[in-house]
Amino acid sequence: MSHSFFTAPRALVVSAALLLGAGFALSANAQSAPGPSPARQAVEARKAVFTLIANNFRPLGEVVKGNAQFDPAEVQKRAARVVFLAGLLDETFPDASNLGEPDSKAKPEIWSDRAEFDKKLKDFQSHAAALVKVGATEASATDGFKAAVATVGQDCKGCHETYKIK
Numbered sequence: 001m002s003h004s005f006f007t008a009p010r011a012l013v014v015s016a017a018l019l020l021g022a023g024f025a026l027s028a029n030a031q032s033a034p035g036p037s038p039a040r041q042a043v044e045a046r047k048a049v050f051t052l053i054a055n056n057f058r059p060l061g062e063v064v065k066g067n068a069q070f071d072p073a074e075v076q077k078r079a080a081r082v083v084f085l086a087g088l089l090d091e092t093f094p095d096a097s098n099l100g101e102p103d104s105k106a107k108p109e110i111w112s113d114r115a116e117f118d119k120k121l122k123d124f125q126s127h128a129a130a131l132v133k134v135g136a137t138e139a140s141a142t143d144g145f146k147a148a149v150a151t152v153g154q155d156c157k158g159c160h161e162t163y164k165i166k
């Protein structure tokens with residue numbers, strides 16, 4: 001994580017820290033503080049993080065499909081953001097945040113099958129880290145780059161199939 005933290009763009013690091021920090025600072029006074037419960041804040045935080053992950057992963061998919069050029073700086077920026085954001089997810093699935101619909105599309109199996117879910121999350125994080133490495137060494141959309149993007153894409157799909165309500 002430390003590598004990607006320091007390479008992630010400063011503004012992103014700051015905004016992500018605000019996003020999560022605000023939630024967890026408030027949760028200390030949850031009893032008296034008006035506003036969303038810590039559980040709802042966790043749901044909002046993970047949805048925001050997933051939205052940003054999708055926004056930053058999509059351009060890499062476009063490169064793989066040949067709809068966008070392989071620009072090393074752009075690829076490295078996107079990949080660094082994805083790995084940084086993926087690390088934030090560790091804190092966004094506390095037990096209390098098993099709210100179900102309509103608040104959340106997270107399936108209850110995340111909490112009843114926690115070890116398996118955590119493994120999927122860890123695999124996603126390590127495949128995203130591998131993509132950062134590949135993105136930093138390749139100079140074009142090589143098979144290695146495409147495979148690294150595809151592996152991460154499979155992690156999105158695989159986790160959603162099991163743990164996200166459609």
Ligand code: HEC
Nearest residue numbers: 047050051054057104105106120121124155156159163164
């Ligand atoms: C380890 C499991 C897991 C992985 C890996 C994962 N997701 Fe998700 N994703 C979820 C769950 C669970 C939700 C539902 C969260 C909720 O509604 O509380 C979700 C929700 C989302 C959402 C909807 C956010 C919203 O505003 O409601 C998007 C977009 C998304 N994921 C994109 C992605 C992309 C893109 C990837 C891969 C680059 C990915 N996810 C990888 C589990 C995962």
